[in-house]
Amino acid sequence: MKHFIQPRSAILRENHTSEASSPNPSSVKQRSSSRKHKGSKENAPPPDLNAILDSPALAPGKLSPASAKMKSPLPPRPPSSNPLKRKFAIESVPENGVLGSSDSGVKVILRVRPPSKDEEEGELIIQKTATDSLSILGQTFTFDSVGDTESTQLEIFQLVGAPLVENCLAGFNSSVFAYGQTGSGKTYTMWGPANALLEENLSSDQQGLTPRVFERLFARINEEQINHADTQLTYQCRCSFLEIYNEQITDLLDPSQRNLQLREDVKSGVYVENLTEECVSTMKDVTQLLTKGLSNRRTGSTSINAESSRSHSVFTCVVESRCKRAADGLSSFKTSRINLVDLAGSERQKLTGAAGERLKEAGNINRSLSQLGNLINILAEVSQTGKQRHIPYRDSRLTFLLQESLGGNAKLAMVCAVSPAQSCKSETLSTLRFAQRAKAIKNKAIVNEVMQDDVNFLREVIRQLKDELLRMKANGNQTDPNGGYSTGWNARRSLNLLKFSLNRPMTLPHVDEDSDEEMEIVDENDQVSIESAGREANNAMSVSNLETDQLSSHDVALEEGNIGEPQPNTSESACIEIQGSKDTDDLMEEDPFDQFDNCEGITVGHREPFTNTPDSAEADATEHHNHNEGDDKDSSRQPCQEHLNSSVSNLLNEESPSKQMGDDVVKDMSYTTPNGSGNHVSPSNFSLVPCEVSPILKSPTPSVSPRISSSRKSLRTSSILIHSEKGRMDDDKLASEALRISSVKTFKSSCLNSQTTRTSRSCFPPTENLAASIQRGLEIIDSHRQSSTLRRSQFRFSYKPADVKPILPIDKVDVGVQTFPQDELQEEDSMMFLCSKCRSENSQQELKESNDTSRRKEKRRGGISGTRIKVCRPN
Numbered sequence: 001m002k003h004f005i006q007p008r009s010a011i012l013r014e015n016h017t018s019e020a021s022s023p024n025p026s027s028v029k030q031r032s033s034s035r036k037h038k039g040s041k042e043n044a045p046p047p048d049l050n051a052i053l054d055s056p057a058l059a060p061g062k063l064s065p066a067s068a069k070m071k072s073p074l075p076p077r078p079p080s081s082n083p084l085k086r087k088f089a090i091e092s093v094p095e096n097g098v099l100g101s102s103d104s105g106v107k108v109i110l111r112v113r114p115p116s117k118d119e120e121e122g123e124l125i126i127q128k129t130a131t132d133s134l135s136i137l138g139q140t141f142t143f144d145s146v147g148d149t150e151s152t153q154l155e156i157f158q159l160v161g162a163p164l165v166e167n168c169l170a171g172f173n174s175s176v177f178a179y180g181q182t183g184s185g186k187t188y189t190m191w192g193p194a195n196a197l198l199e200e201n202l203s204s205d206q207q208g209l210t211p212r213v214f215e216r217l218f219a220r221i222n223e224e225q226i227n228h229a230d231t232q233l234t235y236q237c238r239c240s241f242l243e244i245y246n247e248q249i250t251d252l253l254d255p256s257q258r259n260l261q262l263r264e265d266v267k268s269g270v271y272v273e274n275l276t277e278e279c280v281s282t283m284k285d286v287t288q289l290l291t292k293g294l295s296n297r298r299t300g301s302t303s304i305n306a307e308s309s310r311s312h313s314v315f316t317c318v319v320e321s322r323c324k325r326a327a328d329g330l331s332s333f334k335t336s337r338i339n340l341v342d343l344a345g346s347e348r349q350k351l352t353g354a355a356g357e358r359l360k361e362a363g364n365i366n367r368s369l370s371q372l373g374n375l376i377n378i379l380a381e382v383s384q385t386g387k388q389r390h391i392p393y394r395d396s397r398l399t400f401l402l403q404e405s406l407g408g409n410a411k412l413a414m415v416c417a418v419s420p421a422q423s424c425k426s427e428t429l430s431t432l433r434f435a436q437r438a439k440a441i442k443n444k445a446i447v448n449e450v451m452q453d454d455v456n457f458l459r460e461v462i463r464q465l466k467d468e469l470l471r472m473k474a475n476g477n478q479t480d481p482n483g484g485y486s487t488g489w490n491a492r493r494s495l496n497l498l499k500f501s502l503n504r505p506m507t508l509p510h511v512d513e514d515s516d517e518e519m520e521i522v523d524e525n526d527q528v529s530i531e532s533a534g535r536e537a538n539n540a541m542s543v544s545n546l547e548t549d550q551l552s553s554h555d556v557a558l559e560e561g562n563i564g565e566p567q568p569n570t571s572e573s574a575c576i577e578i579q580g581s582k583d584t585d586d587l588m589e590e591d592p593f594d595q596f597d598n599c600e601g602i603t604v605g606h607r608e609p610f611t612n613t614p615d616s617a618e619a620d621a622t623e624h625h626n627h628n629e630g631d632d633k634d635s636s637r638q639p640c641q642e643h644l645n646s647s648v649s650n651l652l653n654e655e656s657p658s659k660q661m662g663d664d665v666v667k668d669m670s671y672t673t674p675n676g677s678g679n680h681v682s683p684s685n686f687s688l689v690p691c692e693v694s695p696i697l698k699s700p701t702p703s704v705s706p707r708i709s710s711s712r713k714s715l716r717t718s719s720i721l722i723h724s725e726k727g728r729m730d731d732d733k734l735a736s737e738a739l740r741i742s743s744v745k746t747f748k749s750s751c752l753n754s755q756t757t758r759t760s761r762s763c764f765p766p767t768e769n770l771a772a773s774i775q776r777g778l779e780i781i782d783s784h785r786q787s788s789t790l791r792r793s794q795f796r797f798s799y800k801p802a803d804v805k806p807i808l809p810i811d812k813v814d815v816g817v818q819t820f821p822q823d824e825l826q827e828e829d830s831m832m833f834l835c836s837k838c839r840s841e842n843s844q845q846e847l848k849e850s851n852d853t854s855r856r857k858e859k860r861r862g863g864i865s866g867t868r869i870k871v872c873r874p875n
C-alpha cells in the first residue's frame, strides 16, 4: 500500500479516523491509489557525474553549475497559491487550525565517533572543549551541544530525541537529520546497530535514536491518554520508510516500489506517490518496520565503511491525535510529522577509492549533498538577513522532499557526525562548517492543530449571548426608558408599583373614637398627631415586617372600575388614586397585580358605596387596558423620583387625612412642608410602633391598623418617637419604614373599609405585593438618597422642619467624630431632626463660630475639621 508523505501544512484527514485504532500494521496498510505515477522520463536517472566527482566544485556544500542547469525531475511548479510560496513570509498568517507558532532555530549537535582501531594509532585532532564546543586544529566551533567520543546513544537521545517527542505531541513537525562524512557514525546514531533492533536487545545501550524515540513516544502517548481520559484522546501513528538512491525514491517497506514520484498539491504539500504507510502502536511494530526497511537499504562496502549507506534514508511517522473536551464539546485534531533522516555520507573518491557503481553512487550522493549544502547556505542567509531569496528546493529530490523541514514548518535538529581522525580532517572541517551554517537557519514551526468543532461551538455561544442580550434589552425597554437593563428592572418595577399604589384613590378608614387603634403623627414642635382609632380588626396585619401571608384576600375588596382615572372624592370617601399604568402592568407578570386586569379596578377604603357606574367602570377598565398597551409608556419615562414625589404628594396633599378622617378622629394633626408652609408632612416623619397580629377576623370592621400591643394597635409617626423611642434607628431607614408601613396600613385599612361596604366583583389584589412593591420602592428611594445627586435634590421622604438650621462645624470634637469637608452635606442631613432645644444650642454655637471663622478655616485647611454631631434627645 502506498501513501503520501510530507504534507506542508496542517491537514485534516477525516478518513484516517477509522484506521486509528488498528494495532496491526499489516492490516492497515494504505495506498493512495488516487495518486498516479509520473512518466518515467521525468524520473530518468541523472547523468553520471563520476567524472567530475573529484572536482572541488562538487565538494559538499557547493553547487555544481552543471547540475544546477539540469532539468529538474520534480513536478511542475505549483500555482502561486501553493503554500510553498508562502514559506518565507515570516509574518504569514497561520493556516487552518494553527493555534500557535514558534520561530525555531535549527538545533545542531556535534557528535564525534570513537576512533576505529586503525585511527586509534593516529592523531586525534578533535577535542571537546565544552559541552557545546570543540576545538579542531586550533579552531573552535560552538554548537548546541557536543558529544565526544564517549557520548552514548542515550545522551544523544536526551539531547535530540526527547525534545522531538514532546514537540511531536505538541503538534510540531519535527525532523532529525544525520549529516556527515561516510563512516562517521550517522547510521549508528540514527538506527543503532542492526542487532540492537532485535527484540531481545531493545534495552541495549547501543539502541539508536529512532527506536528510542518511538519507545518514548508510545510511553508518552499512554501517559497523555491516561492524563486526559476525559477528552477521549486517541492517537494514530503511521510510518513510512524510503530511500533516495541515485535520485530515485524507493519504498523501503516495499522494495518493489521503485522510482516513486514526488507530488505536490496545495492541500497536501509534497508527498511521495504510492509510498507505503503503516500504522504502528508498539515498539514491535516499529522495530519490524525498521528492520525491514534497513535490510532493503542500499549499502556498499567502501574503504572507509564496510557497510556504507549509499542512499539517503527517511523514516517518517505521522502522529495524529484527536480529543474532545467534555466541557465544551470542542474537538481537537493535531497532526505532526517526524522525519528521521540518515543522509548518505559524503566521500572523496581518492579517499574512498570508489569505482564503478560505488563511484556513481558517490557522485549522486555528493551532488545531492552539495545541493543540500547550497540550500542550507541560502536558508541561513535568509534567516540572518531577512532578505527574500529563491530557495532551490527543486534542485534535488532530497531537498524537495524535505523542504518543510528546511526553513519551513518543522523543528529541525541536525546531528553532525565527524571522525576524530587526522585522515578525515578535510571532511570533518567541511562538516563543521556545514553544521555552523545549518545552525543559522530559522524554521517557522507551527502547531498543526484543527479545532474541528470550534465553529459550531462558537456559533452556539454567540447564539446564547444574542438571546441573553435580547432578553436584557427587552427587559430594559420594558422597565427603563433610558435603555437600562436588568439593573433598572426591579427599580422601575418597584417604583411603578409604588406609584400605582400611592396614586390610587383611597378612602381613609373610618375610625371610631373609641377605637383602640392609634395612628399618631407627632412632631416635636407642632405635635402633629394622628390618632386613628378603629375597631379591633382580627385580621390585622403586621406592618413591621410586612409579611404578606398576613394579608389575605379578605383584607381588602376589589371594586370594579376603579383603575384608571382618579375617582372623584366624595365627602364621605377620601380616595387616593391607585392608577394603573402600563409600566405597572408590564411588570405584573406572575404578580398579584395581574389581577387588576381581571378585576379592572380596586377600591380602597371606601366607607360608602362607590359612585362609579358600571359603564364608567368599564370605560376605566378599557382605559386601563389601553394604558397597558402602551399609552403609559410615555409616563413611564418620567423620572422615577418624579413619580414618587408626585405620588407621595398626592397622598399627602390631595387626600389630607385631616380632611378625610374628620375632626373627631384626627386631632392635633398638622403637616409641615420642609419650608414650613402648608399642611403637609413628609413620610420621614412616620415611625412605626410594631403591633401584634390578630389572625382571626371577627367582623368586617372598616378600619384596621397595626397593633402596638395586644390590646392596642398603634401607628405612631412622630419625629419625637423617631429620635426617642426609635432613636437608635437610622433616621432615613426609619422614615422609609414608616412610610412603607403607613402606606400599607392605610391601604389595608381602606380595603377593609371597602370590604364592609362593597362587594368585590373579582378577586382582591394581593395587598402583600403592593406592600412589597412599596417596600421595594422605598428601598430604592433609600438607595437613591444615598447618592450625592439625590442627596442634593429636594426629593426626600423626610420631614424637615422649616426652622431647622444646619450646625456648622465647630472646633469642638467631643464625640471623636472626624469628618472631611465633603462630609458637610451629610452633617446637614444629620441635623435635620433637631429639637428646638438643640437648635437653640446650635444657634448659639453658630454665633460663637462666627467669631472664630479664621480658626475654623485653618482647621479645614488642615484637612480635618472637628464636628460635633448633635443628637436630639427627647424632651
Ligand SMILES: Nc1ncnc2c1ncn2[C@@H]1O[C@H](COP(=O)(O)OP(=O)(O)OP(=O)(O)O)[C@@H](O)[C@H]1O
Residues within 6 Å of the ligand: 112, 113, 114, 180, 181, 182, 183, 184, 185, 186, 187, 188, 189, 193, 305, 307, 308, 309, 310, 343, 344, 345, 346, 417
Ligand atoms: N559512537 C559510536 N560508537 C561506537 N561505534 C560507532 C560509533 N559511531 C560509529 N560507529 C561505528 O563506526 C562504523 C561506521 O559507522 P556508520 O555506519 O554509522 O557510519 P555512517 O556515517 O553511517 O557511514 P555511511 O555514511 O557510509 O553510511 C560502524 O561500524 C559503527 O558501528
